Amino acid sequence: MRLSPIAPAAALLAVAFLAGGSSGADLKLPRPSQKAQVMQTVGLTDVTITYSRPGVKGRVIWGGLVPYDKVWRTGANEATSIAFSTDVKVNGHPLKAGTYSLHTIPTTDEWTVIFNTKADLWGSYAYNDSADALRIEVKPQPHEFTEWMQFSLPAIASEKATIALDWENLRVPFEIEVNTIEQGLANARDAMASLAPDDQATAFRCASFAFQNGVAPAEAKEWVDKSISIKETWLNLRLKADMMAKEGQLKDAIAYAERAIAKGKEDGPADEVAKIEKQVSAWKEKM
Secondary structure (H helix, E strand, C coil), rough: CCCCCHHHHHHHHHHHHCCCCCHHCCCCCCCCCEEEEEEEECCEEEEEEEEEECCCCCCCCCCCEEECCCCCCCCCCCCCCEEECCEEEEEEEEEECEEEEEECCCCCEEEEEEEEECCCCCCCCCCCCHHEEEEHHHEEEEEEEEEEEEEEEEEEECEEEEEEEEEEEECCCCCCCCCCHHHHHHHHHHHHCCCCCHHHHHHHHHHHHHHHCCCCCHHHHHHHHHHHHHHHCCHHHHHHHHHHCCCCCCHHHHHHHHHHHHHHHCCCCCCHHHHHHHHHHHHHHHH
């Protein structure tokens, strides 16, 4: 078990927290390090970080207020927590969906970032490495001065993101990866399995998702055909045309596209109709 040293004042706060009775359960007092939360959806995965934000306040932070080679709560007050709504990978290592306390062990040139299954800790005083779900090693980076410690997601894509801890003149980043396409396809299959008889829009969205992401082509064709069979729209006809063109069936692609143009002229946006007309001209030139 690795424990951080407890300064006298911090020890008193920890004891007060752990021993607090019901009489003070509703007592609210301001804290010097105020609570914060950052939530970001990455693809279909919700990432939520809850923490308290200590300030530099003219102090030496690294190797001073925050000792090197000791487990740190990565914030103030309660241990910082991080929650993932789906399974993820952190710097390439798998981590199950759930809520974790986030601890770190800073050193001068490398940090250990710890995801611990005991999420409701006060600081790192009761931290026990036997409950660790994952440890990763991270290189800290020089960064512009940040007075109040903060977490952010400075880089986001549909299947990955960077989570960064900034404080004083350091940034400590790590990467997460999510299975957005796999999750989306599973959701689409579930939606199609329970599709209402008149729901052409959901069938179209499922087909469009699969086609745009290059997955389950046979199912994508079935789903767009289902959408068209319920009700023809310029959108589902255009999607069917694009599918035919991708398979090299330009004659069929043009036929569906011309039907899409006719529907679009009834109730679609003129600029989109013009795009389809331009695409039809390009396909005809290839025949």
